[in-house]
Amino acid sequence: MYHSDWHMHTMASYDAKTRISDIFAAAEQQGMTDFGITDHVNIPSWFHYLQESRALFDAHKRPGFHFGVELTTISGYQEEYDRKNGNILGYKDPEGVHPVALPLTEEELRSVQVEYVVGAAHWVLAPCKNIHDVIADFHRQQMMLANDPRVDIVGHPFCITGKYTDDDGNVTCFDDFALVPRHMIEEFFDALLKNGKCMEINRCFMNGAAYTEKLRRGYMEFVKEAFDRGIPITYGSDNHGPGYPDAQALVEEYLGKVGFKSEDFSMPKFRTY
Template sequence: MYYSDTHTHTILSMDGHVPLSALADAAIDAGLSALTVTDHYDFFTEDGKKAPALDWGPTLQQFYETAPRYEGRLALRLGIEMGAGAFFQEEARSFLSLPELDFVIGSVHNMSPEKGGIDLFYLNFEKLEDCYATLDDYFTCMAHLAARPDLYDVMGHIIYPLRYMPDGVSLLGYKDVIDVILKAVVEAGRGIEINTCRGKTIGAWWPILRRYRALGGEIVTTGSDAHTVEGVGKGIAQACDLLRETGFRYVAVYDKRKPVFHKL
C-alpha cells in the first residue's frame, strides 16, 4: 500500500520541534512511501501583525543536505504551507515562483485583517456564539483564497477551526460557502487535503469528501500535520480507507507543483 504524508513541519517552523532527518526516519518507521515537508510561511504573526518575509535559505539547505540520504528508501518532497497568502498576493506570487517548490498548501490560520488577524489557536471558544462568529470569518477567508488558485495546489485543512472548538459545533450552516470553496477548487484543477491532525481527525472529513467527490473533485492529498516524530504518518492509513469509502481511487503526491497519482 502506498502511504504518503504531505503535511509536516520541522524545526524551521515556529511550532516545529525536530529536523527533517528525524521526520524522515519516523516516516520510514511508519511504513510511508513518501514524505513532503511543508514548513510554515504565514503572512500574519500570532497576534495579527504583518510577518517578516521568509528566509528560504535554511529550508533549502536542510532539504538538500537531507534528501540524498534517503534516496531509494523514501520519496522526499519540498513544500510550503502558506497562510493568508490571499491578503498579500504580490508577495505570495513572488515566492511561489521559486523553482525548488514541489507543493503548496494554501491555509487559513488567522482571523481576517478586519477581525484583527489573530491566530485561531489563541482565541477563546468557550461560548458557541464565539465559535460561529469565528467560523463565519474563517470560511469567508477560505473562499477568498479558493478563488485565487495560483496561490495554492491544495486547500489546507478545510475543517481546521474544529480542532480548537468543543464537540457539538456544527458545519451544517456552512454548506453553501463550503460548496463555493469546493467548486472553485474543482474548476481550477486544484485539490484538497485530508488533514488528520496527527490521527485525531478522520471521521469529520466524511461529509467534505462526499461533497467534493459529488462536485467532481479528484485530487486529494493526505497529511498528518506532524510537528514531532510521534505525529508522522498518524491517521494516514485511516484517511486512505476513508477516501476509498467516499469514492476516490487515487491519492496525490506533488512533484514540481504537479500531482502524481497513486492507486489507493
C-alpha cells in the same frame, strides 16, 4: 492507508522539532514513498525560514522527497505593514473586516524553487464572536485560497478551534460539521474543481484534542464527498515532531470508515523550474 504526506514541519518551522532523518526513518517503517516538507511562513519577513527549509531540503535530497511551504492567510493590513517595516513590531489590527492576503509573492516562491504550496487559514480576519460568523470568515479565506494561483493544496479547511458563542449567547465550539452551510461547501468545491486545486485531509481532524467525535465523523463525510466530486485529496499529517508517529491505524479508522481507500489519495502537481 497513506503512502504519502504533503504537510510536514521541520526544525525550520518556528514551532516544530522534527529532523529530516526522523521523517526518513518513519517513511521507511510506515511505507511512505512520496512526501514533502512544508515549513511555516506567516508574514513576509519570515522568508528566512523558507531559506532554512530549502537548505535542509538540499542537504537531504532524494527521490520521492519534495519541497513545499505552508502559507497562512493573513490580514492584508498586516502584510502591508510587514513589507514596509521588515517586521510587525508596533502593528495594531485596525477594526472591521480585513482583506485576505498571503505572505509571499510568486517571485519569492520561485526564488527558492518551491515545488508546491499548501495555503491554509488559521484564524479569523474579522471581528467574530459568533460561531456562524467564524465559519463564514474561514469560508471567505478558503475561497481566496481556492482561487489564488499561488496555492496548490488548500490545507485543513475549517480548522476552527477555540470558544465562540451560539445564537443564544452560550459558549460553544466548532463541535458539529453540520454547522457549515451547504452553500459554502458547494462554492468551495466548485472553486477547487474549476481551479484544479487539491484539498487536504489533515490528521488534526482525526486526533486533534479540539475536535469532538461528532465533528470528526462529519468532517470525514465532507472529505469523502469532495473526493467523490473529483477533487484530489492529499494527506497531511501536519507533524511538528519530535519524531513522526505512525497514524496508519488512525487514518484507517476515520477515512476507511467512510469508504476512502489507500489509492484514493493524490499527490500535488509539482511546479517545475
